[in-house]
Amino acid sequence: MKNQVRTMRTAKGWSQSDLAERLEVSRQTVNAIETERYDPSLPLAFKLARLFRVTIEDLFVPDKD
Amino acid sequence: MIPNHNGQFALHLESILYSVDMINNLLPEAVQTSPSEAIKLSGWAGVAVIVSFGSRWWLQHHADWNDVLRTGVALAPIVPSLLWVRSITRWMQRLDELQRRIQYEAWFFAAMGTVFLMTALNLSNSAGTLGPVRMRNGLGWEGAFAAIFFLYCIGCALSNRRYK
Numbered sequence: 671m672k673n674q675v676r677t678m679r680t681a682k683g684w685s686q687s688d689l690a691e692r693l694e695v696s697r698q699t700v701n702a703i704e705t706e707r708y709d710p711s712l713p714l715a716f717k718l719a720r721l722f723r724v725t726i727e728d729l730f731v732p733d734k735d
Numbered sequence: 736m737i738p739n740h741n742g743q744f745a746l747h748l749e750s751i752l753y754s755v756d757m758i759n760n761l762l763p764e765a766v767q768t769s770p771s772e773a774i775k776l777s778g779w780a781g782v783a784v785i786v787s788f789g790s791r792w793w794l795q796h797h798a799d800w801n802d803v804l805r806t807g808v809a810l811a812p813i814v815p816s817l818l819w820v821r822s823i824t825r826w827m828q829r830l831d832e833l834q835r836r837i838q839y840e841a842w843f844f845a846a847m848g849t850v851f852l853m854t855a856l857n858l859s860n861s862a863g864t865l866g867p868v869r870m871r872n873g874l875g876w877e878g879a880f881a882a883i884f885f886l887y888c889i890g891c892a893l894s895n896r897r898y899k
Contacts, residue, residue, distance in 0.1 A: 695831040702833055702898040711832050 672731040676704040678722045693717055776826055779819035780880075787812040787876055812876060837894040844890030849874075849882045 679689050679700075686704070690697040693714065702708035703718075709730075710718065719726045790811045797805070827838045853874055859865045874882060 696834060698895075698898065699831050699833040707898050708833055708836075714832060 671706065671709050671733060673703065673706060674729050674731075675700075675718060678724070678729070679704070682722070689721075692721055776822055777819065779815045779822055783812050783815040783819060786815055833898060837891065837898065840894040841887050841890030844893070845883045845887035848886035848890075849879060852882055852886075853879070 675689075679686070684692075686697050686700045690700045693700070695714070699708070699710075703710055715726050715730060719729050722729065790808045793808050794805060827835055830838065856865070856874060
């Protein structure tokens, strides 16, 4: 799944560690989401969307089959 | 505790503490446990080693006791082992979701790997092709623990690499 996490994080001027702290996850998790190696769970996706004040659809775009 | 088993006993306890430290080092700093918590986490593994040595000593010295009691004593190390699994599971539930996935993948790899290793050893043993290293009793409790731990480290490294 494609996502805009890195773009939105850098727009806020946060480091991966800052975001990880706000989400209460490890920095590796943030990095894995940004590099699209890991799709977060629904609760974590909601948390991200709430943090960036956007909808989940703005943040995550499913791959075309 | 048991004179002729003292060295082996200390070696097992030491290997548990070493394993705890290594498992901890495989985790990112944010989710690493403190040394005291790590020791607490593996407390039941230590108890399992003590019970295992105690039960082996008891079985050697009470060969004439009834089979039900001997079976109970022989299986006694399984109880603290299960409690150790429970404390590991609880610890994993406290990790963040990616770390939890990595741990599940690593433990699954280790468990399945150990099953296949034990099956391969048994089949080779039945065929008599193990030569000088024939294992009449399979891997044994300590062998299984060592195999699981070794495969867990490989599984952890592979999973970590996938999500790096």
